[in-house]
Amino acid sequence: METLQDVLRGSTHKEVDYVQYFIFFPPGQTNEETVSKLQNQRIVITDFIQPWIRDYLWQKDRFSLSIGYDDRNDPAYPFLYGVTRFGDCVNDQWFIIYLLREISKKLPETVISVADNDGEILLIEAALELPEWLDPMTSRNRVFIHQGLVHIIPLPSTPADIIEIPIAGKLQRQRAIELVRQQRVHTQADPPVQEAILERIREYPQAAQTERHRSRCILPKQAAFVLLKEPQLLPLAVEAFYIRDPLSLKACATMRQFPPANHNLVSTITTFTRTTFAQTVSQKFYPPKPFHLPPVSQKKQHRAAELGMKLACGLEMLYANNWDKTDDEDATSYAFDRDPKWKEYVANVTRLGYFQGERQGSRLYRERLERAKEEYLKQRRLPASVTYEDVDVDDINTFAGSLPFGSMSPRKKIDAILATYSEEELQQMLETHDSEESDSEDWMHVDPQQLEDLLNKRMKRMQESVMADMDREIDQEEKSTEVDLDKMVANFEQFIEGSRSGVEGVQFPGERDSDDEFSEENEEDDELYDENEDAAVSFNMEKFMSILKGVMDDVQIPLQQQQQQQPDEPEIRKEEASADTESKDTLRTMMDEMDEEIYSHDKITASFADGTSEGMEEREDAPVNVRLNLVKNVLESFKSQQGLPGPVGNILHQFGVVLPADEDQPEESASDRK
Template identity: 35%
Template structure:
């Protein structure tokens, strides 16, 4: 029963990481006491955070930052350093953390790191195409680590000589760490290493590309809060994005952050957070007065209104309010570290480790490093919990007690272009080509159109016509294609392997009638003399002996047999010609009958409600005007036009959600942009 609930506290989209160091090897000759182990782990956690801050000081995490805390592990006798980060919809946070862990293992050669998320060993999932056959979720536990800047996989012994080197079956954490640090090779295969390195290319420095600066009008208090702690934009955006009707009640009055004090400033956030704010259709509450949507600065007012509502809902969150009121622990803002001897001793050790990186006291980086160190120190106190330290309400209250920052001191960084939110058709085509989902060019049937008609179209209309032509061509080629015994094959599926050329040539030599192509329609030929020689050879008859005994009267019999054979041959050929004429006549008669049936059905459907829904071929201009109505009623249905119309109607009715039209188009390798589908449907 305990196993059922052992992961009940797991949160979706969360990455967990553990760093194991052998502190005993760093102080040879001296056996460390448990207290010394704890101090060494605490110093390492603070030092590691200081080391990675060169990449994370300006980074805005989506939900939780990269943190390290000292914990005791049951499987090993010494404490380790662990952390947990919720990355939510921002996968860049997860891979940034992996790159930071890789950098830590490069700086500290004895460090061994284990990292996983809700999916398990996601590093192995990334390289799933190159994994050995023995790897599965049950055998990979305590076998995958980061060490020395590369990925390590403890293999299962395959020979008796490998049994002393690698553990078989379930492996303990203590044994796994010893194997990774030992002399036995445990580095993952080069193909797996290549996939991981390609995914981490440019990291951790490349994480700066995930940042976005956006100008907006926000209340002066919020601008003051973000000026001191830009990371608080993350819980505010999360509160706005996950709002419910109860949380929306706080926005009806905007008591804490009234919009009457709005100021212009630049807010730094990550791209997913910006997309979550911009993409939401949100009607402004009553306290807000936004300019018309056609105004030049409407975007700034709309974005600031959403962000202000997020802070208002965050500050009014009852759950966070309860945590703040019920907590008996310390916070960085409320605890006076300067009078604590324990903090003073911890700060001395940090100075010896060059934790502050020669920064002057009072500088921006020094204050940030000092706050991180104080957070790390308070985590070791039994009255303090990680929830108390990360409660955004307590941090907001502490910042609001400070004097408001002057408006001219607020950030006025230039607004960044948000073109990255638009989907580039070329990049989409490249992605489809990489996934082998796009038809080869020779399989597409091009649209039959006149150059005069195309001359009046712009580039966008031409692209639309080409997309429609590809759609019709893809459906036609799929429908007309013959299916095999296993069913129809979609364009991105492989054809079954045919017989090799050598087998075909060998069959052609022994069985000439089995040739393919134009030769397959050739009539069968029977060589009488060759057949007779073959039969005589099988029966063991000598042709010379047979000729000596049957010389007499042979000429007469041969002439008679030849006449009979020629006569039968002529009669057979005549019967074949007569049969072919009869078959052709029957086929023509059958086609005429079927055509008459189809015309009668067309006339009946043309007068019904169902028939009026079909698009028909336009009547020719050469017809008389008196028969226009009748010609229009009996005109044949335009199959291609109806196909495109029905597909676009179905695709538009999905409203961006999965549906049959999207599934069919995806199977055929066609990717129809949602906006284009809607615009085509409106036209």
């Protein structure tokens, strides 16, 4: 059952944004051999990227690599992996992708996979350039980074390809890694895909420096000392302030750790990231009781004091929150001298040149040794098994390897810094930073034209793709307007002659009855129908005319009975011939009367087209062109549907005929509608 504390903290809960990355090396003969190789390569990679990440301010977690196994045994050997939360700063995510690309160039035998909580981040970025077959269902285990390029394993296009490339949904990760590394199949993505990814990371690593923003703040001395000593605490303090809850605000009522008394305040230049600065200044926050800000009329002082007040409150809330603390084991308390594996670990990294020939006891040697201790302890704490999907973001151990201060919680880090606090050291740091100036905030204000230019730059590829799609649609519409009228008339004739109807509607020629019971009951009838299907169709005109007159008594007697007639058969034939002549005369008279009745009505006469060409004199006795009238009536009926479903539209759909919209029809005027 949730407590009140859980409910209050849940009021600010938001989805956790993270990026997950895996680096696969060629496996050794045994897992032990592979693990030993990975330990060495991890140190090599850390040392390789250190110049880029040394002063980088991470929004939440840092880039970090650990050794792990897949919980589904795919692949069956260990590998390097990491998972980093980047919060609202997507630049952290793309900086990590840049690092992974550089690692793949530095170590060409590696195959790297990267994804975030939304899926395949590389495919999302290059969505407009992807082949049509590639979607979230078919992209599983098919997208990798290898030797600085994006690789996409294609679907098999021939039966021979199935031997190398399994069908969609069947590709195992270990098999996919082998395909990319061995290059027996062309997996390198097309240039437009490569360019879309490169465009996103082209500005790194310089972009990591331009994302910083310096601004003057008035802070309590302890807060200024902590932030100047460890700048990585600033993003954590801003996050604590940005997602504050009622329980966290209780700590700001007293400010025990960072008291803002007048004699305890200093002014200094503080380095933010653009994301953290925007998060801080955008929040409307009334100062707690311990704070006394300058009047608003003193704009610069008020601005610096307000910004410092928010940072100090964030630090106080960060210190008060104990729910994110980690293992108490750290590099200062662990007995490294008693751990034989640590000695073996140091020997391996020394052989790889990790210490770069520095003498033991030198400053650079001590720095690298401390970093190696943190990496060693981090690997000891992490679980051996990892998962690719459904990352448990609520488990702090999931991100234990990427926490900013390794095994130390932010609270312990603050305590360790404050333990070394001195007024002299604070003054030295203040003098160093006072030489810097605040950066312009113009980047936070975007006018409509700048926004338009930015959108045009970002949406250029999308606009080109949309225009290409529109051109294809126009071509298809132009092709669809070419209607074969002869084929349409033939389909109608076949429909009239070959269709059957029942209680469920019309059954078109070629359709099978869906009612199995009905089919079984009529199976014998169908067989008889099939036997006589090719038989000649006979039509008795005299019987048909007799039925029209209602004179059924004049039907000729069957041939069998005629053979049994008496010798006065000639006289009977004469009487029948006389009756037939009278019937024909009567029918002709009746048809003439019907024609006269029809021609006397102008509307009925005008409804039939006789096929007379324009300019020719119309004749009353001109024959009616049945096919022409059929086409005319179909088009008029389709036009009357006004784009809505209707009988003609449904029948034409069954024929596969698509009639174009009547764009030339003039709109009705207001007077006509009235």
